[in-house]
Every structure is written in structure tokens, then in C-alpha cells.
Amino acid sequence: MSDPACDSTHYSPSAASDTSSSCAVSRVSAVATHPLAKRIIAGERRALAQGITLIESTRADHKSQADILLTQLLPQTGGAVRIGVSGTPGVGKSTFIEVLGLFLVGLGKRVAVLAVDPSSVRTGGSILGDKTRMEGLACHPDAFIRPSPSGGTLGGVARRTRESLLLCEAAGFDVVIVETVGVGQSEVAVAGMSDIFLLMLAPAAGDELQGMKRGVMELADLVIVNKADGDFRRHAERSAGEYRAALHLMRPKSPHWSARVLLVSALEERGIEEVWAVVQEHRAALGSSGEREAQRVLQAKDWMWREVVDAVETVLRTDVEVAPEVAQVEWLVLNGELLPTRAAQHILQTFCSLSGKIAGCIPE
Ligand SMILES: Nc1nc2c(ncn2[C@@H]2O[C@H](COP(=O)(O)OP(=O)(O)O)[C@@H](O)[C@H]2O)c(=O)[nH]1
Ligand SMILES: [Mg+2]
Numbered sequence: 001m002s003d004p005a006c007d008s009t010h011y012s013p014s015a016a017s018d019t020s021s022s023c024a025v026s027r028v029s030a031v032a033t034h035p036l037a038k039r040i041i042a043g044e045r046r047a048l049a050q051g052i053t054l055i056e057s058t059r060a061d062h063k064s065q066a067d068i069l070l071t072q073l074l075p076q077t078g079g080a081v082r083i084g085v086s087g088t089p090g091v092g093k094s095t096f097i098e099v100l101g102l103f104l105v106g107l108g109k110r111v112a113v114l115a116v117d118p119s120s121v122r123t124g125g126s127i128l129g130d131k132t133r134m135e136g137l138a139c140h141p142d143a144f145i146r147p148s149p150s151g152g153t154l155g156g157v158a159r160r161t162r163e164s165l166l167l168c169e170a171a172g173f174d175v176v177i178v179e180t181v182g183v184g185q186s187e188v189a190v191a192g193m194s195d196i197f198l199l200m201l202a203p204a205a206g207d208e209l210q211g212m213k214r215g216v217m218e219l220a221d222l223v224i225v226n227k228a229d230g231d232f233r234r235h236a237e238r239s240a241g242e243y244r245a246a247l248h249l250m251r252p253k254s255p256h257w258s259a260r261v262l263l264v265s266a267l268e269e270r271g272i273e274e275v276w277a278v279v280q281e282h283r284a285a286l287g288s289s290g291e292r293e294a295q296r297v298l299q300a301k302d303w304m305w306r307e308v309v310d311a312v313e314t315v316l317r318t319d320v321e322v323a324p325e326v327a328q329v330e331w332l333v334l335n336g337e338l339l340p341t342r343a344a345q346h347i348l349q350t351f352c353s354l355s356g357k358i359a360g361c362i363p364e
Helices: 035-041 045-056 060-076 093-106 131-139 154-170 185-191 206-211 214-219 230-248 272-288 291-318 323-334 340-352 355-360
Strands: 081-087 111-116 143-146 175-181 196-201 222-225 260-263
Touching (some): 060 154, 081 185, 081 272, 093 131, 093 175, 111 185, 154 185, 154 291, 222 230, 230 260, 272 291
Parallel strands (some): 081 196, 196 222
């Protein structure tokens, strides 16, 4: 189990001393005064779980505590290999992450697994709810598994996962794996918080390849064709060839890296070492060229803008005075009675009139 006692532990904000102002822009503080900060830096799993619970909380006082904690921990972050893993349900992600995770802890690494799954509220369970497939890893003292925060928009879930990732880094995890189901935008979100993005595919017939979303392939640094075993083996080999050909036709994601394709059997634990070798090769290629740092800076900037856009949209859609007007303008656009550009201008003007209200409107 992934330390359920920790996961369900609710952090008590009363124990924390909120010394900094929540409105002023505070720069990164070198002093970790938050009661959880030192314990997280010391690698205490329970404190890490409590920190993540704080991040996931929707209570305003918890939010400001989480901000303080994150700001204090920021200098300790950035040290992990951030791996994103995506693929359709049933492709074998959980099985693969379990095997890869155990391989890595076997190498002496500390491994954290997080999930981005905005559907968890609808389906009633998280993609990491199937812990049975990660039992070995979940029990390991050098591993930490955290299911997707339940509920909310993709933006909200992604933000909390990004922040949890930073906490895991502050806690000294060497590798953070972020898993997501292949549901369009969540892949973009996960690719936007990873150093390397692994797309896991099943052995497929040629026509399935045709139907595959090109955009998702373009995000991949490494395509893993899983289930290359038993009767699937031949299919897997042929699919790998087709994926290679498809990738060849796409523009490489980076001047220093062209996407690879590997065959894996998570079930038979084959191909795992090769995956890790490619991750390291990718790391070396992007590290020496300075691209990884540049990519992380860009990701942080994108994250900031995502936050701004999400917050603005939330205000426009939820504010009691403005939301009905926005809905009406939207309706006019839907009926072809108003140009989208005019509608946008109108909505932005309405937004400007709201400036006094914005401060308290951080999404979720
Ligand atoms: N044959 C075969 N089956 C696999 C492999 N990896 C996973 N599976 C099976 O595929 C099913 C779905 O696996 P799971 O890891 O839960 O997929 P997820 O939904 O992507 O997380 C399970 O029945 C696994 O046992 C593999 O490498 N080979
Ligand atoms: Mg799974």
C-alpha cells in the first residue's frame, strides 16, 4: 500500500506560523520556517504526504499555507528526473511503472509516482486506484505513490500535481514519474511538467495507427510498444516499425533529440533497462546542450500563464454579476448573432470592470 495512513492524514494549519503576508509578492525564502518544510527536506514521507494534502486542500487558509511551504521549498527543487507516462487505459502503464520503479529502487534510487487524472471524480477511482498492480512499489521504503487528487478541472488537477512534484523533489526523490491516461489535454499537461515524455502504445494494426492523434505522437520523446510478448510479439514488432516510420515523418521535438521507439513487456519485465538507458541518454543530450534547463524555464513560464488564464476564466464563469452576461454573450456567438472577436472585447471590458474582485479568485 502507498502508506494510506499518510495519505489520509490531514494537516493542521493551526500548527503553522503564518508570518508572511499573503498578498505581497514574496520571493523565494532561504529559511524553511514552515513546520513541514524541514521534515520534508529531511525526506520524511509522512510530512511529504501531509504537504501534498495541504496543496490539495481547497480551504483558503490551507492554500496560503501551501504557498508558504512551496515558496520555502523551492530552492530544494529541480533535482529529480521528471518522467511523464501516458497511454490509453489497459495499455499497461501501471504494470510498467511498477516494474520500472522497482528496477530503479534496485539501483538505489528513490522513486515517486504521481497521477494526473481529472476523470477520477467521474469514474469514482483514481488511475492509481488499482494499487494491486503497484503493490511491490507501494510497499517499498524508497518509493512514494500518490493517486491523482480527486475532482476538479484538468487545470486544477495538473496544478496540484505540478506542486506535488516540487514537494517530492524537495523530499529528495531522484525520479518522479507522472502518469496520465490518454485523454487528450492531460497528455499536454503531463508533457508540460516532465523532462521526458513516454507514450505507451499497444501493438496495433496499421489502420489504428492511421487513426492515432498526430499531436500525441509529436509530444513523445520515447514511444514504448508494450505487451511485446506471447502472441502479441509479432504484432508489436510490426507496430514498432510503423511507429518509427510515422515519427520519421514528423519534425523532431528538439534539435538534440529524435523520438525513439522501444519494445517492452511489462508483464515479463523485458525492455525496462533499455527504457532507463534511453531516459539517461535523453537526459545527457538535453543536459549538455542546455536544453533541459531551457525547457524547464519555458515550462515554468507556461505554467504561470496557464494559471493566469485559468483564474481569469474562472472569474468570468463564476462571478455572480458577470457570469450571466458572459453566458449571454456566449449564446449570441453560438447563434451566429455576434462575432467572436466582438464578444471577446465585450467580455474583456466586463472583466476590467471587475478588477477589485480578482484577488480572491484563484481557481479551485
Ligand atoms: N501480455 C501483456 N499484458 C500486460 C502487459 N502489461 C500489462 N498487461 C496487462 O494489461 C492489463 C492492463 O494493465 P494496467 O497496467 O492496469 O494498464 P493501465 O490501465 O495502462 O494502467 C492487465 O491485465 C495487465 O496484466 C504486458 O507487457 N504484456
Ligand atoms: Mg493504471
